[in-house]
Amino acid sequence: MNEELIREIQELKKEKDAVILAHYYVDGSIQEIADYVGDSFALAKAAVEDPRKTIVFCGVTFMGQSASILNPDKTVLVPADDAVCPMALMVDPAEIREMREKYEDLAVVCYINSMAETKALVDVCVTSSNAVKIVRSLPQKNIYFIPDQNLGSYIAEQVPEKNIMLGYGFCHVHHYMDPEDVKALKKDHPKAKILAHPECNRSIIELADYVGSTKGIIRYSTESPETEFIICTESGVEHELRRLSPEKEFYFAANQICPNMKKLTLEKVRDCLKNGAPVSKVDEETRTKALIPLNRMLELGS
Numbered sequence: 001m002n003e004e005l006i007r008e009i010q011e012l013k014k015e016k017d018a019v020i021l022a023h024y025y026v027d028g029s030i031q032e033i034a035d036y037v038g039d040s041f042a043l044a045k046a047a048v049e050d051p052r053k054t055i056v057f058c059g060v061t062f063m064g065q066s067a068s069i070l071n072p073d074k075t076v077l078v079p080a081d082d083a084v085c086p087m088a089l090m091v092d093p094a095e096i097r098e099m100r101e102k103y104e105d106l107a108v109v110c111y112i113n114s115m116a117e118t119k120a121l122v123d124v125c126v127t128s129s130n131a132v133k134i135v136r137s138l139p140q141k142n143i144y145f146i147p148d149q150n151l152g153s154y155i156a157e158q159v160p161e162k163n164i165m166l167g168y169g170f171c172h173v174h175h176y177m178d179p180e181d182v183k184a185l186k187k188d189h190p191k192a193k194i195l196a197h198p199e200c201n202r203s204i205i206e207l208a209d210y211v212g213s214t215k216g217i218i219r220y221s222t223e224s225p226e227t228e229f230i231i232c233t234e235s236g237v238e239h240e241l242r243r244l245s246p247e248k249e250f251y252f253a254a255n256q257i258c259p260n261m262k263k264l265t266l267e268k269v270r271d272c273l274k275n276g277a278p279v280s281k282v283d284e285e286t287r288t289k290a291l292i293p294l295n296r297m298l299e300l301g302s
């Protein structure tokens, strides 16, 4: 069944001059057929650098939106247009305006996990792999960071010279990971290193031996001489971790699953290529405004 589907996808891909991008959190079957598998920053860059005129973005919808903002001449297909990251909706534009009125010397820094309308109001976007570097490089002392409070607190710790103020927002998958589950795994596997995504809350970050983006976690475990790891991020990364280090052990607590990332299926990839829909569309006025912080991220974050 899958072989037939995969053949159909490959044929449609050629016919439509399409590239398939997949985030590490989508199902392994999709990672297997993708041209690029990566974290949110690597995928945004791949969307710009790959010359093909159709992009199939296998991730949540803000990722497809960013690709369409950055590539107005390409068609960006989002196989599951209901795969919305709840954190991306947790921004109140009125609060951005209030902060701008209150502080003259302010940079509004926005996690890429946000909708185009939010990006249109901010100074620079970041992902978890470049947030510390970008915030540190900004000329402003006052930083209003939205929407991920956990990532924002982590940046504040790493960049103490800035006055970092946090908006409301969190990722329910990472925020509600239970430190007791991680401690129990550590008890069973005392030699295992704990690797955590900065979207996790403080109680997990404090237990971690390494904190980084999905790509950072994968790189750390691949390059490390250690052979056992407790992974505190969405379980989709397991596919790439095992592909790169089949001899190593990876342990996950229960429920590390993003239901929206799991809405992506091979069938939906095939159907969107066949139908040329759903397309990720952003109105031109929002797009041109949101392009500025995204381009700034590509410039400062590489």
Ligand code: 13P
Pocket: 038, 039, 040, 041, 060, 085, 113, 127, 128, 129, 171, 199, 212, 213, 214, 215
């Ligand atoms: P990264 O891919 O940047 O690690 O982000 C994780 C995430 O939650 C994407 O939604």
Ligand code: SF4
Pocket: 025, 060, 085, 086, 087, 088, 113, 171, 172, 173, 174, 199, 234, 258, 259, 260, 261
């Ligand atoms: Fe959003 Fe969290 Fe899912 Fe990432 S893992 S898409 S931040 S809900």
